[in-house]
Amino acid sequence: MSDAELVLRSTRVITPEGTRAASVAVAGGTITAVLPYDAPVPETARLEDLGDHVLLPGLVDTHVHVNDPGRTEWEGFWTATRAAAAGGITTLVDMPLNSLPPTTTVAHLRTKQQVAADKAHIDIGFWGGALPDNVKDLRPLHEAGVFGFKAFLSPSGVDEFPHLERDPLARAMAEIAAFDGLLIVHAEDPHRLASAPQQPGPRYADFLASRPRDAEDTAIAQLIREAKALHARVHVLHLSSSDALPMIAEARAEGVRITVETCPHYLTLTAEEVPDGASEFKCCPPIREAANQDLLWQALADGTIDCVVTDHSPSTADLKTDDFATAWGGISGLQLSLPAVWTEARRRGHGLEDVVRWMSTRTSELVGLDDRKGAIAAGRDADFAVLAPDETFTVDPASLQHRNRVTAYAGKTLYGVVKSTWLRGQRIVADGDFTEPKGRLLTRTN
Helix, strand or coil, X not given: CCCCCEEEEEEEXXXXXXXXXXXXXXXXXXXXXXXXXXXXXXXXXXXXXXXXCEEEECEEEEEECCCCCCCCCCCCHHHHHHHHHHCCEEEEEECCCCCCCCCCCHHHHHHHHHHHCCCCCCEEEECEECCCCCHHHHHHHHHHCCCCEEEECCCCCCCCCCCCCHHXXXXXXXXXXXXXXXXXXXXXXHXXXXXXXXXXXXXXXXXXXXXXXXXXXXXXXXXXXXHHHHCCEEEECXXXXXXXXXXXXXXXXXXXXXXXXXXXXHHHCCHHHCCCCCHHHCCCCCCCCHHHHHHHHHHHHHCCCCEEXXXXXXXXXXXXXXXXXXXXXXXXXXXXXXHHHHHHHHHCCCCHHHHHHHHHHHHHHHCCCCCCCCCCCCCCECCEEEEEEEEEEECCHHHCCCCCCCCCCCCCEEEEEEEEEEECCEEEEECCEECCCCCCECCCCC
16 A cells, blocks of 8 residues: 555445455555555555445446537536536446437537536546448447447437437447447337327326337347347347346347346336326336336346446426426436435345446446446546435435436435545545536547
């Protein structure tokens, strides 16, 4: 520890080997050693004694819609990354749509990087987009460092990001497989959606019927067939249908390279509790019934679902009308994802080690950042969240940092208060006080 500049000490440090009392040495923004709790601290190092607060690796959220530039009234890099930092997230990967321009060419990627560069309170990477007409742009985007490619199998909700029908999907997947890239997919079948009952209005039951589980199941089955034929790497975004879990498990057992995520709102909110007209709960695919939720938790426990990400998808408040058919679909969850998941996880008998695995370790692995992020271990970036896991708070929308303070969690009492967040050994937020932006722009390196 002789070269340490900073030592963080806690009785509860979550490491790859388990939770233990430890001292974590940091130099040059990197973890240099994880040592016994009472290891001597060099005179040149600053000691931060965290007491019994839990030191965990900063979370890595690989599914965030920042919407900047172009729709910055919905969200922006400054506000989104402040909300993330307040919630213990130290790295996010931005989705390619809802910004103008979308991240579908290298020039558009450069535009987004330029906008983000001086506004990022945490580290940021970028997904590219796969559209019917941009196959020629996929390899250049890959070489420019995007972490993979987002595609929709049903309409995205914005005209500038059209979805892929079967043949364009196969062409995009074949091109991405040729350089062993990653295709991440919003999997809902448009034909199943079109045949579902469409009843506008404020009743949540009507909206739920309009986005049936079968639409997800059919799209995921198609994705599996294409991925198997091409030996492609694919990732299912925001899974909400538990009915798809057996086919995913079977495909993986057969060697299909498929991974799966779900979201805090699917794990903590249920259709039965959504009030009519409360479109802050609207997302696509939708929040489903409690029995479905139980099966998602089971799949997290057995590894069928790999990770948990927010799918933070904000809009201005006026777009959240009381008509579920026309209201913007998206839930803002950056600041609350850790306490929301932890609250339900602890109730179901899971520990913080599980939460770290789902929200930091496996998300880092998904995007190839596991040499730098996702664990408290020597050689990783000194990115940390300090959590008081047994303290509670009641969600007040006015306290949220994202731009439009609409939340499906308003009034809920949650466990887990983030006391501070650290990025490369620098405390970037503590008790609501933020430093100036210190985040970096990340690119894929493997």
